[in-house]
């Protein structure tokens with residue numbers, strides 16, 4: 093990574109929490125079309141039990157974030173991953189994904205699931221690089237013309 097990047101967890105005590113959430117929502121709106129965006133119900137997403145958000149900042153700037161949850165003791169989900177366009181291809185997405193996988197592992201689940209639009213080639217490639225496999229395609233998942241791969245990563249039981 094070219095710049096000193098720091099990954100932190102968003103929690104109730106996070107300094108500048110409100111400003112940070114505002115920035116993340118702005119980024120969410122910019123990167124994701126409405127049907128894929130959490131922007132409208134971000135606060136509820138953050139209040140959910142069994143869910144977390146990690147954000148990465150570099151040179152004092154918010155660079156990206158990853159959201160995850162563990163709906164049951166059986167599996168966890170990566171629910172969102174995004175890196176600002178001008179900061180891409182520098183390893184930040186990978187660093188965020190790895191950190192989220194580590195967080196999910198602490199919940200002692202046996203697999204991590206996610207949904208991703210197959211047309212998001214960089215994301216699909218990143219997930220495959222980290223061992224995720226395509227389970228199935230759900231047609232019309234995001235909208236009429238936008239489908240989703242369900243991908244999963246089996247975790248070592250040790």
Ligand SMILES: CC(C)(COP(=O)(O)OP(=O)(O)OC[C@H]1O[C@@H](n2cnc3c(N)ncnc32)[C@H](O)[C@@H]1OP(=O)(O)O)[C@@H](O)C(=O)NCCC(=O)NCCS
Nearest residue numbers: 172173174175180181182183184185186212214215217218
């Ligand atoms: C997906 C995303 C988070 C990747 O972030 P990034 O910081 O650019 O990724 P990295 O630099 O860490 O790249 C790691 C790996 O991702 C894949 N990747 C990243 N950019 C890619 C591209 N343009 N084309 C193909 N693969 C790509 C590669 O496997 C890469 O590994 P490599 O460098 O060994 O080839 C970023 O492109 C993004 O925010 N996209 C829009 C939002 C999105 O699609 N989110 C996922 C669905 S929720």
